[in-house]
Amino acid sequence: MESTSTEITLLSKIFANSSTEETLQELETGKHQDKEDIDYFEDLNNLENLETLRNLQNLDDSNDLEDLEDLEDLDDLEDLEDLEDLPIRLDTLPIIILRQIFQLLGPEDMFNLGLVNHRTLNILHTLSSWSFTEQYSLQKIAANLKVIRRIDLSVPDPQGLYTLVRSHPELTCVHLNYCPYISDKELDLLLSLPLLTELEVSHADKYLTGSGLGMKEPRALRYLDLSGCNLITDFGLESILNKCRKDLKSLKLRECMKLTDKVISKLSKLCPAISLLDISLCNLVTGEGLASLASLDLNTLILQSLNFPVIQPGILRISKQCRNLETIYFSCSLEVSPEDICHVLSSCSALKHLFMSYCRSSEASSPWRLDLNSPLLRSLGLRGCSGLDETSIQSFSNKHKQLEFLDISRVNINDDQLIQIMSSNPGLEILNLSGCQSITDKSILCVPKLVPKLGEINLKGTRTSNHGILTLRSARFIRVIKCDHLLAETRQILLNECPRIQRIESFFHAEMF
Template structure:
């Protein structure tokens, strides 16, 4: 025993000895403890009493130096694998806000590589819950980016955020940032993260090329509607990609796309059998071959066709007339190379049996013969709108109105060879279905000096518009009053020649006026307005007297006493005053929703309390150019009518 106690050597157990130092090694304690059976009471950790010094300058410098996040040290490939395993859309959206790098990586993760739901068994072995969030393929969200906010980064953020809320179904990009506009990179993010996209509209996005459209076609096979306007770098290759990979496409709109031609339209015709709507405007490379191919290929489904500013000839209209068996709406505008023969052949091809609405603008080929053929060969036609058809005369109009047995709506604008004699002649033998007649800026509409034939009676006509026809005066309006006794809506705006003498017969002959527009009829006075309000106040819902400078508070008094269902009242630039506004506000039966007093020079600050009382039902109030009302007064009124949209 003494020998053991006095033992000394290299493994001395005294403090400072080698064996002592080994025993103090924590790792050794862990390994030895498992082999000891002896009881050792717990000991307190020894307090370090050795003095220490702090280098304050070093600590300050260390504090100022940014410590890089350890995960950002990883390469993009590793971050890709990490971020694609995030459990849900909300988590991905949150991660995208960390940095631009994370946003870029997340926007490049294809939806197919994101883990889907996995059903997990519970303790009993039954499948009861799901690991991943609900399916994000609904695509119910709509997002719109305009002008400066349209950038690749913003677009990537939108797609990630939409993915967390059910998926993006409709994307509209209108304009682009001047220096950092949307490019193919942004569309790639959409294609990879939004497989449920059904509607894509690109308007004035000059940096998008065929590569971006190819990405959309590859990643969004459910695409149903594609609108491309002023995208000069997109060509037939992009449309071909869409045709090959988006068979569900139902609507295609092309406007001012200088690179798109016949080849792309042919591909759409072959690959998209469900196409229902086609609109092509100002595409110089599109000709007869492209239009004919797509119309003939989609003849079973194509219901709406709009062709504007194209270099097509009579051949295209012949194809439309023959293969347009499903067409219900046809719009033809600015087709300068199509003559009378084209419209005649289109009608006589006997394919447009289902067409209901036809709009033709600035087409020199529309003549009396062509119009008569359309009426004869389109038995379902209900609405016809003709604008700037300079070769159309009274003869063609009469023949058309007499033949079109299903016609309900006829609109003529800037057809200067049409006269009032032709209109009355058409009404003499019109069908009983005609409900709406509109004559706008037709310089040939003038007073009839004598009418020898018996005046027609168009009992079915409910809406009459004669707007900005300077030759139409009170004498002609009195004739119209005898012809149309069942009018409900009248629009005589801009007829400076109409006076009380012409309006009063129309008021007396009408059964119940509902909507009346008399804007800029500067020669009308309180006499006719008050008479109209008293006769039709129980039915009148909309009254527009904008610019009627001879209308005063007397008309407002009649409105307050007789109008019980009026919704909209426009008194802009009239001679009404504070007294008239007070009278209007005192009418308990009024339930006005929209009131306009713009440019009323006699309306002052005194009207504000009355407008506040009137505003319980108002949702729109126009006080623009009321110079006698201060800005402070407008602000106070806005506070009281916080639910109303006040224009000042």
């Protein structure tokens, strides 16, 4: 059963599969989303990773080795320096490393690997989590894996999905991306899984309405994402939520454009424990519907691409009653004054993360002049916001001095203004300057000194050169660099002199380390 040649062939397939992440990126930000959608997901991903980045910065170079409990085959860590002399064989690699490698496998390689020996087969069975971005026989997956607790599928085949779910009732997390052919039949089956806690069914926009569900015992769902299911009506969503118990925490209804105030006003009864709500692009929802959410204990509210004057009364009531509201995301296509925004958010004393995209305004009425009563504010997104001048930048620098995340992409800001902002916020950890065409090396040369904790920077669309980017090697905690053009020599210097670097992305090319 064991064969050295077979193992080397399989390993070469594994390590050659370097396009897995690029494929995932392409599906997540592909043709189904416009530019604003991509920006939206970038913001959320950065927000989720901010706490992780902060924790990583506090780690010493001599990291705790308690997580290496799976290194049972390498008892003496002093022998690690001799690993380069070992042959490249599956049976010489520790389990913790094999698990990470197997995550990159495609379905066919996965099944072939299961034939190598009992050790690899057992690892495959215990991994219990797979992501498949290619069309493959889901019936074969169901037949070959004994235990599957989590699946991430893109454009799944409905019949194959039905077989997979029926044969694996132990599933707890199901994420289906861009599944236009999924209907109420498959959704009903998914909601019948006894252990299901997370469910994502995005862009099921051909057959899924939610009105054809059977009457079964409610499930203990905590996370539900129906983004892009634009055929779901008020009645359909109510039928779906009735199949969930009262402990649903996160509900994403982005681009469910048939939903109205009728069902939104019932959310406080249907899911009273909800803390995250996304109703972006639900253009039939008004301030009256939002006002009914004030009785919920919301933590995160996402209202992208909604008409701010229409929803303003609802946000005002929510901000007054939802004392634990920490994150608000909205974008405005109409001119909105900072006075209106401050009036709406004046009661959000717990606000930590605020994202405003494409707020149009004059210099006299600029979002850069925001005077929020939010001492805990740590993340601020002003992507594409206008009205920036010398007076407003001075006001901004005086009022915001504790930011850790700042997104000023596609803003007409110059080097001197950026230096002023960085000087006022030395604790910045993530800085997005994408599309800031007036930014040059002048301000980037000041980054290591002014923001020493910076871990991620996006310089795409700026006028920075390789010389300026090389300055980032002096930034002690830099982990992610995104730029347009990067010479091979510059890349290598960054890799050699930035021990914490994890990702360098340039000119549609991403590289993980």
